[in-house]
Amino acid sequence: xxxxxxxxxxxxxxxxxxxxxxxxxxxxxxxxxxxxxxxxxxxxxxxxxxxxxxxxxxxxxxxxxxxxxxxxxxxxxxxxxxxxxxxxxxxxxxxxxxxxxxxxxxxxxxxxxxxxxxxxxxxxxxxxxxxxxxxxxxxxxxxxxxxxxxxxxxxxxxxxxxxxxxxxxxxxxxxxxxxxxxxxxxxxxxxxxxxxxxxxxxxxxxxxxxxxxxxxxxxxxxxxxxxxxxxxxxxxxxxxxxxxxxxxxxxxxxxxxxxxxxxxxxxxxxxxxxxxxxxxxxxxxxxxxxxxxxxxxxxxxxxxxxxxxxxxxxxxxxxxxxxxxxxxxxxxxxxxxxxxxxxxxxxxxxxxxxx
Amino acid sequence: xxxxxxxxxxxxxxxxxxxxxxxxxxxxxxxxxxxxxxxxxxxxxxxxxxxxxxxxxxxxxxxxxxxxxxxxxxxxxxxxxxxxxxxxxxxxxxxxxxxxxxxxxxxxxxxxxxxxxxxxxxxxxxxxxxxxxxxxxxxxxxxxxxxxxxxxxxxxxxxxxxxxxxxxxxxxxxxxxxxxxxxxxxxxxxxxxxxxxxxxxxxxxxxxxxxxxxxxxxxxxxxxxxxxxxxxxxxxxxxxxxxxxxxxxxxxxxxxxxxxxxxxxxxxxxxxxxxxxxxxxxxxxxxxxxxxxxxxxxxxxxxxxxxxxxxxxxxxxxxxxxxxxxxxxxxxxxxxxxxxxxxxxxxxxxxxxxx
Numbered sequence: 001x002x003x004x005x006x007x008x009x010x011x012x013x014x015x016x017x018x019x020x021x022x023x024x025x026x027x028x029x030x031x032x033x034x035x036x037x038x039x040x041x042x043x044x045x046x047x048x049x050x051x052x053x054x055x056x057x058x059x060x061x062x063x064x065x066x067x068x069x070x071x072x073x074x075x076x077x078x079x080x081x082x083x084x085x086x087x088x089x090x091x092x093x094x095x096x097x098x099x100x101x102x103x104x105x106x107x108x109x110x111x112x113x114x115x116x117x118x119x120x121x122x123x124x125x126x127x128x129x130x131x132x133x134x135x136x137x138x139x140x141x142x143x144x145x146x147x148x149x150x151x152x153x154x155x156x157x158x159x160x161x162x163x164x165x166x167x168x169x170x171x172x173x174x175x176x177x178x179x180x181x182x183x184x185x186x187x188x189x190x191x192x193x194x195x196x197x198x199x200x201x202x203x204x205x206x207x208x209x210x211x212x213x214x215x216x217x218x219x220x221x222x223x224x225x226x227x228x229x230x231x232x233x234x235x236x237x238x239x240x241x242x243x244x245x246x247x248x249x250x251x252x253x254x255x256x257x258x259x260x261x262x263x264x265x266x267x268x269x270x271x272x273x274x275x276x277x278x279x280x281x282x283x284x285x286x287x288x289x290x291x292x293x294x295x296x297x298x299x300x301x302x303x304x305x306x307x308x309x310x311x312x313x314x315x316x317x318x319x320x321x322x323x324x325x326x327x328x329x330x331x332x333x334x335x336x337x338x339x340x341x342x343x344x345x346x347x348x349x350x351x352x353x354x355x
Numbered sequence: 356x357x358x359x360x361x362x363x364x365x366x367x368x369x370x371x372x373x374x375x376x377x378x379x380x381x382x383x384x385x386x387x388x389x390x391x392x393x394x395x396x397x398x399x400x401x402x403x404x405x406x407x408x409x410x411x412x413x414x415x416x417x418x419x420x421x422x423x424x425x426x427x428x429x430x431x432x433x434x435x436x437x438x439x440x441x442x443x444x445x446x447x448x449x450x451x452x453x454x455x456x457x458x459x460x461x462x463x464x465x466x467x468x469x470x471x472x473x474x475x476x477x478x479x480x481x482x483x484x485x486x487x488x489x490x491x492x493x494x495x496x497x498x499x500x501x502x503x504x505x506x507x508x509x510x511x512x513x514x515x516x517x518x519x520x521x522x523x524x525x526x527x528x529x530x531x532x533x534x535x536x537x538x539x540x541x542x543x544x545x546x547x548x549x550x551x552x553x554x555x556x557x558x559x560x561x562x563x564x565x566x567x568x569x570x571x572x573x574x575x576x577x578x579x580x581x582x583x584x585x586x587x588x589x590x591x592x593x594x595x596x597x598x599x600x601x602x603x604x605x606x607x608x609x610x611x612x613x614x615x616x617x618x619x620x621x622x623x624x625x626x627x628x629x630x631x632x633x634x635x636x637x638x639x640x641x642x643x644x645x646x647x648x649x650x651x652x653x654x655x656x657x658x659x660x661x662x663x664x665x666x667x668x669x670x671x672x673x674x675x676x677x678x679x680x681x682x683x684x685x686x687x688x689x690x691x692x693x694x695x696x697x698x699x700x701x702x703x704x705x706x707x708x709x710x
């Protein structure tokens with residue numbers, strides 16, 4: 001039996017459908033611009049999607065925020081990462097003080113950075129850290145459930161509330177970022193459980209495993225699944241069994257962003273796993289997703305295919321943190337600017353051959 | 356016999372070698388940053404290249420300009436484009452008044468836009484257009500040489516002078532853009548001549564040809580080559596025989612930018628053909644090139660492979676104008692920012708496992 005909070009139960013129906021009329025108007029407007037039809041390639045499809053999400057033929061400039069959620073993972077005790085668990089909290093401090101890659105890239109892209117503690121092993125006292133702690137890190141999912149069903153629902157609820165607050169305050173694009181030593185292992189288990197895939201299809205080197213480390217990781221994911229037997233048709237059960245607090249919070253952020261008509265810009269594998277959970281909870285959320293990049297993690301490709309998303313960038317990024325999402329932000333802004341600012345054939349006096 | 360101006364003859368030796376010491380220092384600095392080694396993928400290689408070009412381990416913020424050069428092509432009379440020749444001049448006016456795609460994207464990226472008339476059929480009187488006219492459009496290269504050897508050398512010299520002026524004024528990145536109805540045909544002929552390829556390998560639909568239009572274009576390129584017999588070892592002869600005034604000016608911009616240690620950001624097929632001419636004139640220019648994107652034009656892929664360049668974006672863009680280069684500019688700026696602004700493991704107190 002699945003335990004859900006009342007807010008969570010309401011979420012799927014709260015996500016508005018994409019505005020197809022705005023999308024059609026945007027397509028017409030793009031074809032009036034001074035360029036051969038379709039010659040801006042994937043930027044044009046992105047502009048149309050922005051119109052559909054924002055329900056405006058020519059959307060206003062997007063106000064972006066990057067939500068970077070950090071949490072610790074009990075399964076990190078199984079030596080599934082090239083980094084020790086204390087790095088999660090050290091990096092949380094680095095996010096808060098502005099020195100991490102995502103901080104630099106968020107500044108470059110003009111995005112607000114929202115640093116969230118979703119449940120590191122111990123709290124970090126820093127004014128720039130938003131406390132959404134669901135617990136002091138998850139339990140070791142290779143030995144039992146990572147968290148309770150109530151904690152899973154709580155994580156999603158907290159993420160959803162945060163997104164609702166951001167969207168309510170005028171944020172119209174929410175990019176996702178993650179930090180958590182061991183979280184590619186948790187994400188691989190989530191993907192394998194939801195998609196019925198073999199762990200070998202969705203496990204990769206993460207941020208630095210060698211071949212034997214990867215083989216060990218596949219074995220750990222298999223134990224997580226054997227031990228907990230999560231059911232593909234029970235997303236909250238999957239999150240509770242083998243997920244992570246940051247994954248749950250990001251799942252909620254996706255749902256809350258979609259409910260608030262904000263564009264959701266995904267980063268790498270962990271954020272994709274969160275998006276997959278969100279879409280299994282509320283299929284309408286899928287229309288709000290934009291994939292920023294494709295990482296070398298095999299599980300990332302598997303989830304993007306399942307979600308029908310073609311990423312904007314393919315730069316061999318494997319850092320996480322929302323770094324890939326931050327790098328794709330200017331492309332999203334550019335797609336909107338083309339729709340809003342380019343002259344039409346009539347305005348510019350340029351011959352339109354209709355090609 | 357090749358005719359060259361005296362400035363042109365000096366250019367090859369005037370291009371400084373890449374600064375390998377700065378590159379090595381940048382690599383070391385990147386490995387001290389709070390991220391797994393190499394986890395920012397191709398952004399890291401780009402940051403190292405910027406250091407090598409700018410001869411600074413941590414380059415100062417780049418000041419970008421986009422040079423968009425327009426010219427008319429006699430070969431457009433052979434019906435090789437979906438657009439009539441007058442569109443070149445109409446679009447030049449559109450660039451000057453800020454309504455074209457590249458204008459919107461340059462503003463979004465914070466780049467100066469330098470609009471150059473390299474030789475449209477008749478002059479356009481507009482304060483925002485830089486007059487580097489080599490002639491009133493080229494002759495029809497399907498019937499004889501597109502231009503004289505002196506005009507070819509003149510086009511290169513004018514472009515080189517423009518780049519030297521920009522670099523001297525503090526511009527440290529020059530992105531290339533092109534406009535000219537018929538110029539994918541001219542570029543295909545340049546590529547075929549320099550690389551000894553069959554016209555079928557380097558001709559594509561441009562901005563809107565159908566299959567029969569493409570077959571006709573292949574035939575026109577074959578006639579251009581048969582009629583003029585350009586020699587692969589004579590780049591200026593190739594430019595004169597089958598090129599275009601904007602291609603020549605952009606060739607010069609590449610050479611002048613490299614001589615001034617400015618990063619050269621390529622756009623699509625036409626700018627790649629100009630870069631190939633530049634590298635054949637001065638191989639040292641190759642180190643200064645960054646490929647912004649890969650277009651669907653088959654000749655673009657062929658030239659990028661020849662130049663050993665892996666593009667940053669692959670978004671099915673086929674507009675030209677420098678639009679792809681403008682879209683890649685934020686990635687170049689981000690690569691520099693990572694090198695300049697990220698905290699090191701020591702500064703942030705993050706455990707470094709050396710992985």
